[in-house]
Amino acid sequence: GAVVSQHPSWVICKSGTSVKIECRSLDFQATTMFWYRQFPKQSLMLMATSNEGSKATYEQGVEKDKFLINHASLTLSTLTVTSAHPEDSSFYICSARDAGGEGYTFGSGTRLTVV
């Protein structure tokens, strides 16, 4: 089945630094990638949608200059949290969808802690 590899699984960084999270589709081409944020005991909240080779579309309230998304290839998308602050601490999850399919395969998530 479709597999999405997400790294790192957890990261601790100092306030003010940037953190990059990678998401790779291992056995299919992900034309669309979705990035979510999840707070404890809450549902996934869509942050942005990116199509390969295009600029990401951000949901209302999500700062595009703070959460940089790159989807330069059909198998790799990255989310960079710039100038991280403690309130950015959360669980970040990516999801990939293949061309023409309705499969949404999720990555294993990244626990970000900003200290």
Place this chain on the structure above:
Amino acid sequence: KNQVEQSPQSLIILEGKNCTLQCNYTVSPFSNLRWYKQDTGRGPVSLTIMTFSENTKSNGRYTATLDADTKQSSLHITASQLSDSASYICVVLTGGGNKLTFGTGTQLKVEL
């Protein structure tokens, strides 16, 4: 507004017992409904995907039902195991925009 509501919010059952989780949705236009299992600190894993014309679908000990008329779905887990302890999320895909609407999940705990 598209919404997906799940009940109960949390549930504790004994190992070996069955349970049923509920999902009500107000999503239009409807494309399909999915149930995911999310272990703590992990990403969601798909259990079932059901389209408008499907009433029931099974995946091992998991059986999902869908009533498109009443806009309700259920996920039945039989012979529960300790490893079933997780959050179960009901997700509806809207047609056209291909947007996923997530429920808040049911937190299931299976105890000895």
